[in-house]
Amino acid sequence: xxxxxxxxxxxxxxxxxxxxxxxxxxxxxxxxxxxxxxxxxxxxxxxxxxxxxxxxxxxxxxxxxxxxxxxxxxxxxxxxxxxxxxxxxxxxxxxxxxxxxxxxxxxxxxxxxxxxxxxxxxxxxxxxxxxxxxxxxxxxxxxxxxxxxxxxxxxxxxxxxxxxxxxxxxxxxxxxxxxxxxxxxxxxxxxxxxxxxxxxxxxxxxxxxxxxxxxxxxxxxxxxxxxxxxxxxxxxxxxxxxxxxxxxxxxxxxxxxxxxxxxxxxxxxxxxxxxxxxxxxxxxxxxxxxxxxxxxxxxxxxxxxxxxxxxxxxxxxxxxxxxxxxxxxxxx
Numbered sequence: 001x002x003x004x005x006x007x008x009x010x011x012x013x014x015x016x017x018x019x020x021x022x023x024x025x026x027x028x029x030x031x032x033x034x035x036x037x038x039x040x041x042x043x044x045x046x047x048x049x050x051x052x053x054x055x056x057x058x059x060x061x062x063x064x065x066x067x068x069x070x071x072x073x074x075x076x077x078x079x080x081x082x083x084x085x086x087x088x089x090x091x092x093x094x095x096x097x098x099x100x101x102x103x104x105x106x107x108x109x110x111x112x113x114x115x116x117x118x119x120x121x122x123x124x125x126x127x128x129x130x131x132x133x134x135x136x137x138x139x140x141x142x143x144x145x146x147x148x149x150x151x152x153x154x155x156x157x158x159x160x161x162x163x164x165x166x167x168x169x170x171x172x173x174x175x176x177x178x179x180x181x182x183x184x185x186x187x188x189x190x191x192x193x194x195x196x197x198x199x200x201x202x203x204x205x206x207x208x209x210x211x212x213x214x215x216x217x218x219x220x221x222x223x224x225x226x227x228x229x230x231x232x233x234x235x236x237x238x239x240x241x242x243x244x245x246x247x248x249x250x251x252x253x254x255x256x257x258x259x260x261x262x263x264x265x266x267x268x269x270x271x272x273x274x275x276x277x278x279x280x281x282x283x284x285x286x287x288x289x290x291x292x293x294x295x296x297x298x299x300x301x302x303x304x305x306x307x308x309x310x311x312x313x314x315x316x317x318x319x320x321x322x323x324x325x326x327x328x329x330x331x332x
Contacts, residue, residue: 006063009048009087013040013080014072014100020048022055022062030055041079048083060091069097070166071124071174099164099175100124126172146201147179154193156183157215160204161264166332167205168325176205180318182215187295190321198326206327208279208318211305216266216316222276224263230276233313234261237278240307245282248300255291257282260331266316275315278308282319283329291324 007029010021018040021031032047034040052059067084070077081097088095101122108120144160151158159182164175179197181190194207210216224230238259245251260279267273285291296304296319308317320327 007057007061009062009065010098011044011048011065011067011080011084013044013076013083014068014070015076018044018076018080020044020051022051022057029057040076044079044083048087059087062087062091062093065093065095066098067095068100068103069175071100071126071169071172071176074168074173077173126169126174144201144203147197147204150197150201151179151181151193153196154185154189156181156185156190156193158182158197159216159219161219161262162221163262163264165206165327166330167322167327169205174205176203178206178208179204180208180210180216180219181321182210182212191293191323194321195323198322206320206322208320208322211301211317211319212266212309214268216268218267220265220267222263222265222274224276229313230261233276233311234259237261237308237311237314241280241304244300244303244307247303248297250294250297250300253284254282254294255285256288256329257294258330260320262331264316273315275313277316277318278311278314279318279320279331280304281329281331283324285324285329288324288329291329293319293321293323 006024008023010019010023012019012021013034017036018034019031020034022029030051032051034043034047065084065088067080068077069081084095087093101124104122104124105120108122147158147160159180161178161180163177165178167174167176169176179201181193185193190207190209197207198204241257241259242251245254245257258281260281262277262279264277265274266277280296282294282296283291284294301319305317308314320331
């Protein structure tokens with residue numbers, strides 16, 4: 001937002017007190033703070049209109065729209081994101097989601113003069129005696145020190161993945177990191193470990209169980225977009241999952257089973273694999289307000305390992321074993 005040719009319109013509706021602002025050349029041109037309370041849906045558009053009129057700035061002169069995408073109130077975030085997308089569509093401008101914790105880290109570094117190499121800890125009130133938080137080091141999120149011991153307590157190896165997925169904690173929507181668990185364990189142990197890790201380790205809202213032959217030692221994000229090739233790969237993997245569910249006679253027992261193509265490459269002790277990850281997410285639910293992961297038969301898991309890991313472009317496979325909450329049914 002520091003490009004002098006860019007005029008950015010910002011929308012923040014994640015908490016009880018929201019705001020709208022206009023920034024140009026790294027400086028705030030103006031801001032309107034919304035009235036406290038859960039009434040952002042009635043206030044955000046009038047506040048934007050009044051702010052632009054006060055600044056004598058036509059909406060068409062806005063270059064980009066930025067909106068807080070969490071963590072925060074479900075309803076509040078939907079209000080802000082919807083307003084941003086509607087305005088962006090109306091004037092043909094890009095919309096960018098900004099994570100509150102990243103914005104706070106950037107603000108701390110700017111105000112304190114802290115070097116990028118200095119770690120910054122962030123904590124946001126999540127209500128119900130909880131916080132959203134994490135440690136950012138060299139500009140990137142750092143895996144919580146408590147993660148390793150928490151997984152080892154259950155005889156498992158844990159690796160935080162370098163992206164965020166949507167989840168729910170303390171009735172708030174948040175984007176936090178998934179964790180890949182590796183190791184041989186009973187289904188009950190895996191579920192118990194997932195519950196403990198997502199409850200006790202900050203910055204984690206989802207666990208996936210590694211179905212590959214060995215635990216990874218590192219993970220890196222893969223630059224990827226929505227392409228025909230990736231969509232074809234995802235459709236092929238999803239078809240293999242559906243056929244396996246039918247072949248093993250449990251298709252009707254699974255309420256929903258998204259197949260997710262995750263742009264993440266894993267590094268192992270003896271190799272670095274450049275492909276992407278497939279995550280299978282079988283759940284049981286009644287009305288989608290809550291959900292629990294479904295244990296798949298060993299034979300079905302063996303079929304998935306054989307068929308999905310043989311696909312070009314897929315180098316890892318995992319089973320999402322998180323309940324809802326804290327993880328949503330879908331990935332985003």
